[in-house]
Amino acid sequence: MSALETFDVLIIGGGSGLTAAYYAEQDSRRIALVTDRPDAMGGTCVNFGCIPTKTLIAAARAADAVREAHHFGVHVDTDTIEIDFAGIMSRMRAARTKAADGARQWVENSMTLFDSSATFVGEREIETATGQRIRGERVFIATGSAPVIPSIDGLADIEYWTSADVLERSECPASLIVVGGGYIGCEMACFFAAMGTQVTLVHSNATLLAEDDEISEHVTEHFDDRVARCHGRAVAVRQDDGMTHVTLRSDAGDESDISAKALLIATGRAPVTQSLGLAHAGIETDDSGAIVVDAGMATTAPGVYAYGDVIGRAAFKHTSSSEGEIAYRNAFGGDRQMDYASNPHAVFCRPEVAGVGLREADCHDQGLDYRVSRLAYTDTARGQIEQASDGLAKLIVDDDERILGCHIAGPEASVLIQEVVVAMNTPGAPAACVQRAIHIHPSLSEVVGTLFETL
Numbered sequence: 001m002s003a004l005e006t007f008d009v010l011i012i013g014g015g016s017g018l019t020a021a022y023y024a025e026q027d028s029r030r031i032a033l034v035t036d037r038p039d040a041m042g043g044t045c046v047n048f049g050c051i052p053t054k055t056l057i058a059a060a061r062a063a064d065a066v067r068e069a070h071h072f073g074v075h076v077d078t079d080t081i082e083i084d085f086a087g088i089m090s091r092m093r094a095a096r097t098k099a100a101d102g103a104r105q106w107v108e109n110s111m112t113l114f115d116s117s118a119t120f121v122g123e124r125e126i127e128t129a130t131g132q133r134i135r136g137e138r139v140f141i142a143t144g145s146a147p148v149i150p151s152i153d154g155l156a157d158i159e160y161w162t163s164a165d166v167l168e169r170s171e172c173p174a175s176l177i178v179v180g181g182g183y184i185g186c187e188m189a190c191f192f193a194a195m196g197t198q199v200t201l202v203h204s205n206a207t208l209l210a211e212d213d214e215i216s217e218h219v220t221e222h223f224d225d226r227v228a229r230c231h232g233r234a235v236a237v238r239q240d241d242g243m244t245h246v247t248l249r250s251d252a253g254d255e256s257d258i259s260a261k262a263l264l265i266a267t268g269r270a271p272v273t274q275s276l277g278l279a280h281a282g283i284e285t286d287d288s289g290a291i292v293v294d295a296g297m298a299t300t301a302p303g304v305y306a307y308g309d310v311i312g313r314a315a316f317k318h319t320s321s322s323e324g325e326i327a328y329r330n331a332f333g334g335d336r337q338m339d340y341a342s343n344p345h346a347v348f349c350r351p352e353v354a355g356v357g358l359r360e361a362d363c364h365d366q367g368l369d370y371r372v373s374r375l376a377y378t379d380t381a382r383g384q385i386e387q388a389s390d391g392l393a394k395l396i397v398d399d400d401e402r403i404l405g406c407h408i409a410g411p412e413a414s415v416l417i418q419e420v421v422v423a424m425n426t427p428g429a430p431a432a433c434v435q436r437a438i439h440i441h442p443s444l445s446e447v448v449g450t451l452f453e454t455l
């Protein structure tokens, strides 16, 4: 057994683990980073998530814009549009390689990198696969999440894709079944539809996405313009003659079959904690395997913090970055708490979706008194100019006009929501913050301005 090496900071996971590393480097602390994928530095966001998938979505948007240019009097022969799928995929892989290489270079220059999985063997002490023992005065766990593969009859015997497998493709399938109507299912369905694939999206909930009901219904309706939808559960699959057949079961129990050239499974992700030996270090997990942390990201073991997808809260990059900073500050004397009430999210499908705060159903379930205002993008000048008929915004406030939630579907929703996030971070979250602000005319920011004015 090799000697025990001690560091100021021990980080497990090379994704958002790099957030704690960034602050530790600024404080000139001795850092050990242990990651089982040093070849994919930056983790899911850089290599398999945000960066590569949004690079693909950018290509999808370009293709859609060309096809729809005729709405603005610009005519192109849409039959001759050429989609260089292999080129789009290699551009995406180049983007992620550049980002991952940059992250890796910084890591190699700034800390000690251990290329291994980590397993706890004691309090704040881990062992690598080669038997190296490492101890941290402070320990940060950011081991992320992995796809949940549902129990569908026959799935283990056929070829299918997860969201990571999609990124390795160079040939565009003529047809694709996407199982899962959540973030990944909706984004990937839109991408492939724009590439010219015939997409069938299978979703077990009545509507797509788990947004405010009105927004989910609105998005579901607009998906029908470009994607075939099947409401039901995928219960069995089989493959023959180059085709994949999926058996769907409706809520009423009726079964039907659909077929396509390829199958993507996007039915959720679960925290990666199984092989970490957390019990050896007194770190508790909940029933879903997520590491239990308090509002300051502290685990049940002194000096050990966890954040990111592994804690099973809001699995977004911006959230894990914020949690990581809070964890680091608290580990070294701070007393900060993560506030999820104004933590936004966005889905980069079409229409784009963004939300922050409570949905109307949450307000109802919590017995809150609330008021709602709604606005179609086309009720603003720019919404009309852009012919944004798929745009809808919704605001929920309490009796004192404090913002409870805001939900937007439509062009640039992820950008428009940010003004509301800022207002919600203002003590008391008064809607007046946004009402009083002057919005540029004629810009889409008037969607938010007018939404607040019409309260």
Ligand SMILES: Cc1cc2nc3c(=O)[nH]c(=O)nc-3n(C[C@H](O)[C@H](O)[C@H](O)COP(=O)(O)OP(=O)(O)OC[C@H]3O[C@@H](n4cnc5c(N)ncnc54)[C@H](O)[C@@H]3O)c2cc1C
Pocket: 012, 013, 014, 015, 016, 017, 034, 035, 036, 037, 040, 042, 043, 044, 045, 046, 048, 049, 050, 051, 053, 054, 116, 117, 118, 119, 142, 143, 144, 145, 163, 184, 272, 275, 276, 307, 308, 309, 310, 314, 315, 316, 317, 318, 319, 320, 348
């Ligand atoms: C397809 C897809 C698209 C997404 N798009 C977006 C988006 O547009 N916007 C957004 O905000 N979020 C998006 N997300 C979510 C976002 O990527 C994640 O929330 C974020 O990357 C999680 O960071 P993390 O550090 O918790 O996990 P990860 O980035 O997965 O990092 C975990 C790290 O731990 C390592 N590891 C695991 N176990 C061990 C072990 N035992 N020992 C050592 N190392 C270990 C892994 O190799 C990895 O390096 C997307 C996710 C997916 C899958």
Ligand SMILES: NC(=O)c1ccc[n+]([C@@H]2O[C@H](COP(=O)([O-])OP(=O)(O)OC[C@H]3O[C@@H](n4cnc5c(N)ncnc54)[C@H](O)[C@@H]3O)[C@@H](O)[C@H]2O)c1
Pocket: 150, 152, 179, 180, 181, 182, 183, 184, 185, 187, 202, 203, 204, 205, 209, 232, 233, 234, 235, 266, 267, 268, 269, 314, 315, 316, 345, 346, 347, 348
């Ligand atoms: N833009 C972003 O921020 C972004 C993009 C992609 C992923 N993510 C993150 O990754 C996580 C995982 O994404 P995801 O789309 O895999 O999960 P998800 O939880 O968003 O959606 C999974 C969907 O699959 C459905 N489902 C489960 N089993 C099914 C079955 N047998 N048949 C039909 N439908 C079934 C569920 O009802 C649910 O709607 C997200 O929760 C999100 O945090 C974020």
